[in-house]
Structures are given as C-alpha cells and as structure tokens.
Amino acid sequence: MVKVFQKYRDSLSSSKIKVTAYVGLHSTDKNTGWVCVWYKQTDTYKTGKVDSAYYEDDNEIVKGKIAWINDKRQALKPDVKK
Numbered sequence: 001m002v003k004v005f006q007k008y009r010d011s012l013s014s015s016k017i018k019v020t021a022y023v024g025l026h027s028t029d030k031n032t033g034w035v036c037v038w039y040k041q042t043d044t045y046k047t048g049k050v051d052s053a054y055y056e057d058d059n060e061i062v063k064g065k066i067a068w069i070n071d072k073r074q075a076l077k078p079d080v081k082k
Contacts, residue, residue, distance in 0.1 A: 011045055011046060011047075012043055012044065012045055012046065013044050013045065013046045014043075014044045015041065015042070015043045015044070016041070016042045017039050017040070017041050017042075018039060018040045018041075018042075019037060019038070019039045020038045020039055020040065021037075021038045022035060022036065022037045022038070023035070023036050032060055032061075032062070033060070033061040033062075034058060034059065034060055034061065035059045035061060036056065036057065036058050036059070037055075037056070037057045037059065038054070038055070038056050039054070039055050039057075040052060040053070040054050040055070041053055041055060051075075052075075052076040053073050053074060053075045053076055054073070054074045054076065055071060055072065055073055055074075056071075056072045057069055057070070057071050057072075058070040
C-alpha cells in the first residue's frame with residue numbers, strides 16, 4: 001500500500017484541500033468519539049491534468065488518535081467553456 005500511495009503522490013505537482021466544515025460527535029451508546037469533515041480537494045498532476053472532488057470523512061477517535069476512517073467522494077465534472 002505504501003508503494004501505491006507513494007507512486008500516486010509522486011505523480012502530483014500539487015494537492016490543495018479546502019475544509020468546508022467539521023463537527024465533533026460523541027456516541028453515547030458505544031462511548032466513542034467521532035469527527036466528521038467536509039472538504040474539497042483539488043489535485044494537479046505533473047502532466048497538467050486537474051482533478052477535483054468533494055469529500056466527507058467520518059473519523060473515529062480512540063485515545064486521541066484516528067482509529068477508523070470512512071471516506072466518501074463525489075467527483076466534480078471539469079469546467080466546460082462555451
């Protein structure tokens with residue numbers, strides 16, 4: 001997995017994240033903490049290709065560290081100039 005992510009990271013010239021919102025939650029029945037984050041990520045590849053998507057992450061926090069992530073992605077269509 002590390003090699004896969006390194007190859008992907010090495011293909012980028014930049015990656016920008018703009019956080020839209022975040023909220024901390026606590027599950028009383030399971031006594032667990034969560035942080036939900038909404039953001040837009042824009043990746044620019046060394047080839048010049050630009051890819052953007054909206055994300056929503058649910059992060060379970062255990063002993064102050066992220067123990068589990070549930071990530072959802074909604075791809076954005078490229079701008080079409082008329």
